[in-house]
Amino acid sequence: MSDLTSLDPQTLATQLAGYDILAMQTALKKQTSSLQSQQSALTALRTAMTTFRSALTALNKTDNGMLQNTATTNVDGIATVTANSSAQKGSYSIFVEQLASQHQMAYDNLSDADIKNATGTMSITINGESVDIEMDDLESLSDLTSAINNSEDNPGVTASLIRTDGNVSLMFSSDETGAKNVVEIDASKMDGASADKFAAANQEVITQAADAVFRLGDSTKQYTNSSNTLDKLIDGVTIELTKKQEEGDAPLRINVGTDSTATKEQVQSFVDAYNAMRSSLGTLTASGSDGSDRGAFAGDAGIAALDRELNDVLRTQFGGKDMTAFGITADKDGNLTVDSEKLDDALKADPAALTTLFNGNDGLIKKMDKSMDKYLNSTNGLLKGRQETLDRQQSEIDSKTDKINTRYETSYNRYLKQFTQLQSIMTQMNNTMSMFGLA
Template identity: 60%
Template structure:
């Protein structure tokens, strides 16, 4: 009779329990593989869309769009001039008669004892009339000039006055400076008890900048002129000589504009590369097939982006500026056609791409349908995958429970069988039958 004493109940129980759950285990493995591939694909898609959206945002800033303008001047040292995308081509002659300056007054021969012996409030007023703003500083408990400057500078109602101490030849001067230049920012002070502040020394007069363009004269409280010429910011640094105006010429920066457009084209083509990879149908080979091949969401996204790019914005289309898509859906630029279109009317490029009614804003709205963190389509897809993962986890727990039950049942059966066979072999050996 065969000897069954070598039976291993644990190995047999494990093999049979594994067989019991094999079908469900394969199903869960397949679902997990598919779900993980879709998770990775959605993450890659979200990253690609976010990167593209970020690039578009950088190209659609207020007054900083696709069009780049260039400024030239007939002389240096008078001003620093920049022109944003909304600036129009033109030449402007400017004469600078005076620069704006901030008001600064000083109180000499100040001492810590003078502050310590003073009481009441020191009122500091910036400006005059209805626009004047005043802070009151209580000097009663102050012990030094340093305490006074801290009380002024740290006052939450300070309208824009900075206090500082100037030390020369053993003497201290309390200097009050307006943070902003211009006649409207003059400083006046009322004296507290025991401290005479009625006769300050003028260190710097409050003045406006004075600019002339032909027969027109303009004044400005600062040396930054950002409303004189639309789209042009002029930071004055010096006055002009008599009859030698500063000539500012604004024109299109063709090279900078092309770089802006190339940034958009590259960002879009990078997005297209990702979409193509994720939706690749493959050649009957599952390994080459994209995780989102045939996905309706992807088809909708691609269709929306293409629809936006074909639309007319500001009576122009991208193709009017030499920007077209090839057979693979990637954008390319015809430099010659672009140069001609910009030369004819550069502002049309901004009208096409920028602003609330431009193509970049329209694209951003389309992308928001997918990227919105609360109700976007990708968020919905991720929620579905999360539910699927929870379902897989639940079924996996049930499968593991089933495995344990089967294993314990088989282990008990085979252990009992082993014991019975061993007892039978012992009995047969007693009768010489073994």
């Protein structure tokens, strides 16, 4: 009789329980591997499409589209001039008579004690809007400036302390330039002694509130603007005035034109972004017929539909022109290329047509973005639906894993009990046979 007492019940139970779930584990491993591949492919697809969509957004900003313009001036130091994509080429001239300025005023001969002893209310008004500062709990000039600057009702004034030669001045500055932004201090609602103290303090105007004043060309008519930023004077052009001119100076001449180099960089950015996405789609949808790896989305009707839709958009005319008018064509593999010379010629002839093509209200970029939204929409996009399907499959796999673990534990405990009992019986039999000298 063989000696089974040396067998380990735990080892046997582990082996046999493992055999019981082997087929289930093999099937589950295959399902898990397939799901992981689909998850990776979906992530790669989403990343490629999101990256392309982000590139489209960057190329379709209101003030920075595909067409890049530049602005040059005949005189340095008078203004900083920039032109965005909507600017029309042309020449403009202005003469700057006066810069806009903030109102600044200062009070001398005020001390911390004056503020500590004050009661009542100080009112500060700018352009019809006011703030009331309660003086009763203030201990110093610093407390007063903090109360003004931190007030939710602050109408646009900044209070500060200026220290020179041992003296402290309380300064009030309007936050905005312009003649209408005058700082008005009303101490009449403070106690009599404090009101008198403010009235007697040396009040000095540091800078007057003023509008920018300028003329157009050789005209003598004056125009005003509350700030030194002229962003509505010429469509698409922003003029930041920095210095006034003197009579006899030449007018500031502004020339707006197409920046061909920067525009071609924008066009190339679009081409590169499109080709990068197309390359990713090509890998994911590869049929494998040429010996390459078969893509996870090979034969997928939804992805094929996206490819067709984008190709259709590329061939669509906007404003009577399609991309080929600007030297942008597709090669035999569907990748875009740019003919630099043809693009230059098109920009010289009609630069605004590039904006119409790409950045129009119903232009190519918006149509492409609309196509992408069908897939990337966070509410009802196709990729969201597919992700939900994969999530359900993952939940099913998790459930199957739990069932396999449960079955393993049940089998293991059953086998362990059986072999433990068998081992116990064999031990008893061996002991009995030993008693009779049969062992």
